[in-house]
Amino acid sequence: MRSSESVPYAAIRLFAEAVELGSLRAVARESGVTPSAVSHRIATLEAWIGAPILDRSVRRPRPTALGRALLDGSAPAFERLDRVAMAVRRASHPGRVVISAPPAIAALRLHPIVSQIDEGLTIELRSANFNAPVEDDPVDLAVRFLHDGPSDMRLGAPGWSAVCAIDQWERIGCPHHVHDLKDVALLHEVVFNFWPDILSGRSEVTPPKFVPFGDALSVFSAVASGYGVALLPREITRLAVERGELVAFQGGNAEPEAAFYVIPTEIGKTRDTAMLLQRRIIDSF
Incomplete structure (x- = not known):
């Protein structure tokens, strides 16, 4: 392919950003160029293709059918x-390791572990959804909450347990069974609520008061503040229970084979x- 026919990758990037941000001005601000420069580069790309790829007749730029085909085809290549590029960049900094994890496990379990590691490593913790695809994450290690993960990568015990703060336990009469x-x-994450299964056969007529929270860290903060009784993954509450900060209830276990990996x-x-850090983390749980 002659140089005059080389694919204008930079212009394709700008085009994708224009569609994503919905504004040529926003792309200009992100790229540090003028809006006219962005428009010119996209026009040059259209000239190279030989057809319009951006519909400018509407207020928010949107791709034409050809533009959508270009976006759908180029996105996986750019992600790869x-x-x-991230791997090559990180290889030039061998002492830096980046880990992504759900906020609760990052704050309550990983941070205490990695803060004790003093081997010339710089460890960065990033937030990630509990089930976000690992292959899309430009990090070194990814901690996820899965129903069926690799057994040699599991962190601690699977399943959930019911817990409450010591003060709350005393206020509600020191019950021993859920x-x-x-x-x-009865607190729980929005996406996980096993309370109905745990409370099946309960004799009270008054229905229980279920209170959903957005994520496990929010639930943990609420239960630690004495707001109620929470249902949480065991590895999120285990250290707090061992320290006597939370009480774990008999009969308050849910056993789905879901755990952190x-x-x-x-x-x-x-x-x-x-890979060495991964083994250190597994051995510390």
């Missing part, structure tokens, strides 16, 4: 390029420091 709970808020990404698999 981003991951490769079926003894009365007139108390620390999984090396494509980047992490190429790095000895990441």
Whole structure:
């Protein structure tokens, strides 16, 4: 292919950003160029293709059918390029390891572990959804909450347990079994609520008060503040229970085989420091 026919990758990036941000001005601000420069580069790309790819007749720029085909086809390639570039960049900093994890496990379990590691490593913790695809994450290690993960990468015990703060436990009469709970808020994550299964066969006529929270860290903060009784993954509450800060209820266990796993990404698999850190984390749970 002659240089005059080389694919204008930079212009395709600008085009994708224009569609994503919905504004040529926004792309200009992000790129540090003028809006007219962005418009000119996209026009040059259209001239190279030989047809319009951006519909400018509407207020918010949107792709034409050809433009959508270009976006759908180029996005995976650019994502792959981003991951490769990140891997090469990280390889030049062998002492830096990046981990993504759900906020609760990052704050309550991973941070205490990695803060004790003093081997010339710089460890960065990033927030991620509990079930976000690992292959899309440009990090070294990804911690996820899965129903069926690799057994040699599991962190601690699977399943959930019911817990409450010591002060709350005393206020509600020091019940020892979850079926003894009365007139108390039953907290849980929005996406996970096993309370109905745990409370099946309960004799009270008054229905229990279920209170959903957005994520496990929100639930943990609420239960630690004495707001109610929470149902949480065991590895989120285990240290607090061992320290006597929370009380775990008999009969308050839900047993689905879901647990946290620390999984090396494509980047992490190429790095000895990441793989050693993965083993240190597994051994610390």
